[in-house]
Amino acid sequence: MSIFRKLGWYFKVQWRTYLFGLLGLLFTALLAIIPPRMIGVIVDLIHSHRLTVRLLVIDLLILFGAAIGQYGARYMWRTAIWGAAAKLEQTLRRRLFGHYMNMDQTFYQKYRTGDLMARATNDLQAIQRVAGGGILQFADSIITGGTTLIAMMTLVNWRLTLIAVLPFPLLAVMAFYLGQKINVAFRDSQAAFSRLNNKAQESISGVKVIKSLGQEQEDIDDFNQQVDQTINVNRRVNRLDAMFDPITTLIIALAYVATIVMGGSLVVDHVISIGNLVSFITYLSMMIWPIFAVGMLFNTMERGNASYDRVMHLINERSQVVDQSNGLTKRPSGDLQFNVESFHYPDDEQVTLQRVSFTIPAGKTLGIVGRVGAGKTTIMRLLLRQFEQYRGTISYGGTNILDYQLDAYLPAIGYVPQDSFLFSESVRDNIAFAKPEATQSEIEAVVAEAGLTEQIAQFEDGYDTLVGEEGVSLSGGQRQRLAIARALLIKPELLILDDALSAVDAETESKILNNLHGERAGKTTIIAAHRLSSVMQADEIIVLNHGTITERGNHAELMAQNGWYKQMFERQELEMKVRGSNVEK
Incomplete structure (x- = not known):
């Protein structure tokens, strides 16, 4: 029952809805008592030759009224309970997705995408079943089972009822024993599904690499192996799950045997009538659902409990990046000063940066x-x-x-990494992602700065061209330039190009840099690059080696130092000349 306690916060919020649903279940159970009793009355009337058309019509009208009432009561509890369960799923989905959006890089290094997707789909569905089917199974087994038992004892015979329900305690023992084993098995099943999800996600994302290296069959074999492992884990869950129904059926069979033997003797002794025995057997058949519901309840609870723990484990993770609620809301601008004595990544003791210090004057x-x-x-x-x-x-x-709020600080920065992520939308939507209200003229202006105007003009649908998942329909250079245009659209105070021109040729690179130099007058820019021609016009250049600054100055000063920068620049110049001479030949 621990899963119900864990979901207590939600039940407190939706108690009116669940109360409405429970009343519907109670009305349904009470109305369900009527038909078996009326059937017994009709049997006794037939047996005593006292059945008339008038009595039959009255009995049928009562049965019809009970059926109509049950229809309304069922509609009442279904809309309430299943509606509340859907709201829980909605609440948890929003909460989990919002949590994903607020988590830092360390979180995404710790958890793989497939695992996060599995918890956001399979696990949330299992939790939703607790709030819907679980509540139904728990409440209905008590309400329907309780009202039916009371009807059997008061309307038929209490001794016969006690004999019939003697096998029922076996169900509680069975459910407790199997429930514990199912909990462990289902945790393993969800973990196996997460691993399979990871494999599928990685294979689909990396299908180009797989095909280019001719590893299709190897990847298929690896996937099939993981499928087999997942199926083997699920077989144990299914074996344990399959034990509920046969044991429940056996318990019901024992109850029927006891009813027929004991009930038959009571009819012979004229303690109860034949009609009473028929009513009792009908009531006993109504006990099948509550008994099955108990078995299903333990299954639902154990699955939901395992899934809830997996989801809450993620939600309880805390980002190491702290957003100050009372932080500054102004847009940052001015000089940028970077003074880091040391830094190492979480779970990695090796120092990545050491004594790195520089100042970039505004503009x-x-x-x-x-x-x-x-x-x-x-x-x-x-x-x-x-x-x-x-x-x-x-x-x-x-x-x-x-000291800045993230919502004020980050929008002032335009960041373009080497491999920018593009959405499966049009060229226009990808550029306008950070500023959806941008006009067409604004979009065209930044596209021109990024040197992509002619390329887009050649697309069949122009700005409406769909780029495909992660920009699969574009070349590497086109993706980089589209990402630059997207960053420029927000007119950032600080533009960071992290090797963002590596996929374009030297001529295009020169045009883009000249455009940026002209259009971003007074704005700060950081360019990290392997190709030194990208930083030649920078006001200052720093050379890093093992996380430490080894050289600094402008291009002319670094060339005069005769260090790594000069050696690498001359080597790249020579490579360009050799490549140019080969093209001429």
Whole structure:
């Protein structure tokens, strides 16, 4: 019964709705007592040769009235109980999705997408069944079973009733024993489903890589293996689940045997009439549902209990990024100062950044270069407040960025990573995602800045062209430029390009950078890149190596230092010349 206690917060809110539903169940059970009794009366009248047309019509009208009343009562409890269950599912879905949206990067590194989807679908449905079918099974087994037992004892014979219900305690023992085992088995089943969901999600997302490497059959074999594992886990659940019905049927059969033996002797001894025995057997048949409901109830509760724990485990996770409720609501602007003594990612003791310090005056451009894994993207993540557990201070406009509300701070930043996510919508909708009210002229302006105007003009449907899931119908360069246009649309105070021009050619890169330089006068820009031509025009360039700044200055100053920057720049220049000469040949 622990799942009912866990859902007590919801039942308190919806107690009126559930009370209305329980009254409907009570009316249904009370009206259900009438037909068996009337059937017994009719049998006795036939047996005693006293049945007349008038009495038959009266009895049939009573049966008809009871049926109409049951119809209304059933409608009453169905709309109330199932409606409340649907509201619970709605509440939990909104709560869980909102929680997903508020969680930080650490959360998404800890949980895989398939697992999160499984908890948002299968587990929520299992919880919803507790608030609907579980309440029905619990209440109806008590109400219908209780009213039927009272009718059997008062309207027929109490001794016969006691004999008939003697096997019922066996059901409680069986339900308790199997319920515990089903709880453990269902947890394993949900975990297996999550793993299978993860596999399917990754395979579909990575289908291009799988096909390009010719690994289709290997991936199919791996998927089939996980399917087999999931089925084997579910077989144990099904075996335990399948034991409820046979045991319940056996208990009912024992009750029927006791009824026929004892009831037959009572009829012979003239203690009860044949009509009473018929009514009793009909009442006993009405006990089948309450008995089955008890078995189903334990199954529903154990499944719901396991699912509720899995969902609440996620909801109880707390983001390490704290949004100050009383934080500043003004849009940040001014000089950006970055002074981090050290930072390491959660669950990783290795220091990622150490003694990194720089200042970007308002309206200036900073270039960040270095080898792969040098810490460039980590700086961007700290600026975006994806992680806040670092030693040091980052301030914007003289104010610590942690003192801003996220809703005020993040909209002032336009961030374009190397692999930008695109939605399965049109080109226009993807660009206008951060500013849905943007006009067509505004969209066209940022598209021109991103150097994508000619490309979109060549699309068959222009701005209405669907880009496909994650922009599958676009090239890498087109995706990057579309993401740049999306970032520029919000006119950010700070634009961060994290290797966001890696998929475009040098000529296109030069055009985009020139456009940005002209259109973003007075706005701050950070460009992290592997191709040094991207940062040549920056006011200052820092070189990172193992999370530490090893060189800094503008392009001319770095070339004069004769360090890593100069060596890499000359190497890339040589590669460009070699590539150009090969093209000429």
